[in-house]
Amino acid sequence: MDETAATPEPDGGETAIPQPNVLVGVTPGQSEVVLREATLLADRLGAALVCAHVDASRYITDVLPDGSVLSVPLDPDLGDAESPQFDPELAEHVRDVVGREPAPAGRERQLIFRALVGDPALALAQLGETAQSTYFVVGTRRSGLRAGMKEFFGGSVAVHLAHRQIRPVLVVPTAPVRQSDHPLPWEPGPDAPA
Template sequence: MVVGVDHKHPELARRAASLVQSLGGSLIELVCVWVDETAVSDSRGFTVSVDPDIAVSSDAYGADVLAGLNRAMADVGLPWTALRGAGDPATELARVADEMGAAMIVVGTRQPGLRGWATNLVGGTVAGRLIHNQPRPVLVLPETTSAS
């Protein structure tokens, strides 16, 4: 199962793991993919930042995501790995799912507020693009609220 994660919602992978476990799965591997939208990869797999303020080579930018993911997945009880992608999240998640032979892709809901609305207006949501452009099921987990 491929799970799209970001720096604001590292717990999404843990929630996906809980769902798998509640359905009786224990041997499913979660492949957690963080896609850096500020970077692009060339044909050799070398990743460079398109934002001059972010130095990809220092990896401090991605280290925060991995640290949050490690905290969220510390005692999850399922095998998992983390990958870093670059570019368009929908394209990258579909590519990783194809390479891994994933049965499903799990993503979160779009960002709330003006930025989420503008992103949806311009390019659509990651979930929407995945649903329409590749053959495997896409599960969209809503954000948790403090009342949950």
Template sequence: MGERVPPQPHPSRITEFAGHPLVVAVVPGQPPVIAATAVSLAEATGAPALYFAHVDTTRYTDEEYPDGTVRHLSIDPDLDDEGWSDREAELVRAVGEWMAGEQVAWQFRYLAGRVDRALTHLARAVDAAAFVVGTHVGRHHRVADFMNGSVSMQLSHRQHRPVLVVPVQVVDWEGRAPWE
């Protein structure tokens, strides 16, 4: 029996931008430039909505629902982690501030588990055209850390939708990139 090959990117698998939402990954403390970029792309492509999503890796998905929401539980059953609802409220507040005055509709999803899988589930559920994510390269990251920990890298290798990566920190040409 042959090795299973997942469906590969192909023109027939493209979700047209027009009329389809975008999934925007968010983390606490994220700069508003990612939301502004997503709004600009949504307006340029006619996307009807933005789905802002945070994936809590300290929790796991217990059940996935057709609208992209999930029921999630703490990885550690002995840990009473009710702080997730405070994180969710903080993120919804931040997104609300970023989206104040914008004409693009938006929703928020608090997801759990592995980031690339959770975001892909949401994109499938809402029939999203693409992802918008920010760079998350800190000062002390190395190439291996960047490649293994990059949400954009994981998404670009595990599903067929385009991934728009928004820089949140740049280095001048004389300086060293964070992974150098």
């Protein structure tokens, strides 16, 4: 792995994002399957893997001449303006997951980190446009009432990306449900008489 490209850095950092690249949204506690699938896709394409984390609790206040940004928390009592930083623990977790996948023969993986702020779908779409990403990779939300309500009112990042920009979006199921566990109303269920 190219360590200079793997150093966590703020969005707009010195490491240029090469072509082609696959952009994956990463969050703490996210299912590892999303990152594994993004890694495999980047490997198949011979592309760099750009791992972006979006802090939705902050918003941009200023864009500096070098392209970096200053942001403040939505709650003004929580802090001052600062450049977003990629969480070192999340970066270490990403390196660990990516490192478990066998690297393609004769090629070193390029792993780049970007810390973003604001609405996740808009921030990812903007980075994808700037970096001219080949694909977006995002995971589905966890199931449950809270996640369902949040998705109902805010919409999912995957849906927003699929409808509001031009790049293909690979949505990785993080908690797949086998069809046999939940048959359609007209299909016989597992308890149906034979």
